Amino acid sequence: MSRNSQQNRAARKRKKQHRGNAREQRAPRPGIEGAESLVFAGIEFACGPAANPESLRRTVRQLADLDGSRSADTVLDWVSRILDGSMDHVFGTGWQPTEFVHAVRREFGARTARLTVTVIGAHASRTSARKVAPAQWREQLDELGIAPDSAPARGYLSAWCASENADPTDTWTAILSFLGYCSYLIPLTPLLAAPANWSEGMAASSSASRGPEPKILARIRGLLAKAEATPYPEEAETLSAKAQDLMTRYAIGSAVIDAAAHTSLRDQVVTRRLLVDNPYPEAKLQLLNCVAETNSVRVIWHQRFGLVSMVGMPIDLDLCEMLFTSLLVQASHALSEAGGDRVKRTPSFRRSFLLAFATRVGERLAIARDQAGRDASSQYGKELVPIMAERTEAVGSVFENQFPSTVPIAHSVTNAHGWQAGRVAAELADLTGGRERITG
Structure with missing residues (x-):
């Protein structure tokens, strides 16, 4: 047998063994x-x-x-x-x-x-x-x-x-x-009826109970949309101031009406949940928390799931969501304007920018809230103080019943340039909601 024949035969044998081992x-x-x-x-x-x-x-x-x-x-x-x-x-x-x-x-x-x-x-x-x-x-x-x-x-x-x-x-x-x-999966507070409890009557009643949106809320939404879209700061400020005035009047006026009706405030408190997307969810949470505190809303962060539970009166929740959304849009625009060079595009800069923006907005909202309290007292009289205190107490009671154990969240800032730029941007932000201002 030639050398080539022997090599070919050995190769075929190895291939056959390999196929057998593979099987x-x-x-x-x-x-x-x-x-x-x-x-x-x-x-x-x-x-x-x-x-x-x-x-x-x-x-x-x-x-x-x-x-x-x-x-x-x-x-x-x-x-x-x-x-x-x-x-x-x-x-x-x-x-x-x-x-x-x-x-x-x-x-x-x-x-x-x-x-x-x-x-x-x-x-x-x-x-x-x-x-x-x-x-x-x-x-x-x-x-x-x-x-x-x-x-x-x-x-x-x-x-x-x-x-x-x-x-x-x-x-x-x-x-x-x-x-x-x-x-x-951990359970969440039920906000809607589960599928096991659905019925055709429920679907019809839920549609009917919502009713049309109050005209004033539609006007506020329109003003906020224009304020976010305009490239002219003066126009945005005018639109935002008008929206702010309408929101403040609507919230406090509703509180006075509820008090006159002698309804159970605790029964009116509701819970909603918001989805918070990446990136920098903790900075967005900080902004939401600042807005919520101004509008008598309590929030808790379900960090793993990217969800925030908000507890408050329905009107306050509506206004809180609108203001948060508007400020988030403004923060995003401001961040885009600030992020021109390589340093300003780094994650640490952007995260610090948004945290600073939220912190400074919170400071401005706190000042505006104090001014609103003084103006409201002159308009509605001293009866307003216990009315608002009772609403705050009702919201706090429901929140603590739902979330008896909470842990505070601490934020660290890692980029001084981003922090400074964020505070500057927050000075230019339009505070378009809450109880900041009541005019005659």
């Missing part, structure tokens, strides 16, 4: 029962006390081997029922659609957030949310882009996997992360 090392595709066990194990590996990234990756690889097999769709249909049931748990513990998508996106990124929207769409279809859910719930479905009956009762998970056009390991990672997150 022995490759785990067989899991059956349906095996896949179910892998899913439950993966949920524990994804989140909670047993979380283990390496074990999760190994489990995901085994589940990904199902791709293209006869049992793949069957397993996905089974998992889709678990996903749908998990939403009953999530919504039953006080979470709302947009809040949950927001929290998932912060924790896991865009792919798992898209999965969450898909699952919420399937859940909305099963529960007939478009017919029986409260109006605020249906508005959140619209905000998430969930069309009526957008997700079929079956096959929606397979359709989502196909739409992602991603490696099966990526889609399985998103699925298991989602389920693990649901399993260990």
Whole structure:
């Protein structure tokens, strides 16, 4: 036998042995029962006390081997029922659609957030949310882009996997992360009725009870929008001053009317939640807290989820949200103007800028609040003092009942240039709400 023949024969033998070893090392595709066990194990590996990234990756690889097999769709249909049931748990513990998508996106990124929207769409279809859910719930479905009956009762998970056009390991990672997150999600204060308590009568009454927005609020919103959009500081100041005057009159006038009606103030206190996006959420929280203190609103930061709970009278919450939104827009514009060179584009500069902006705005609001108190007393008389004190006490009582244990948050400033620039920008900000000014 020639030397070349011997080499070729040895090469074929090695190749055959390699194929045999590869078959022995490759785990067989899991059956349906095996896949179910892998899913439950993966949920524990994804989140909670047993979380283990390496074990999760190994489990995901085994589940990904199902791709293209006869049992793949069957397993996905089974998992889709678990996903749908998990939403009953999530919504039953006080979470709302947009809040949950927001929290998932912060924790896991865009792919798992898209999965969450898909699952919420399937859940909305099963529960007939478009017919029986409260109006605020249906508005959140619209905000998430969930069309009526957008997700079929079956096959929606397979359709989502196909739409992602991603490696099966990526889609399985998103699925298991989602389920693990649901399993260990903390409850929130319920603000709307959970799906288990929906009825058609509730949907009709929630729509009717909201009614049209008061004309004065519509005027305030229009003034704020113009103040934020104009490039001329003098015009913005004029518009903001008018909005500020209307907001102050509206808030205090409503407080006097409530007092005359002898209604239970504690029963009027409500809770709302705001979504706070990255970047620099702690600086945005500082700005919101300054605005809230001026408007007799209490806030608490759910840091992990990027949520803020606000407790106060409905009118005060409306004004607080409008003022916060307006100042946030102004801060963003001011930061863009200040961030010209490389130093001013660094995260430390931008974060310090926003913290300084919020701190200085808070100082200006405190001065304006004191002036408003003096002006209000001359307009409404000394009876106003106990009226406002009673409202503050009612808000504080509800807040402490909901959140008996709170921890203060401390902020550190790491960029002196950013801090100084932020304070300068805050001096130019238009304080467009609260109780800063009452004119005759």
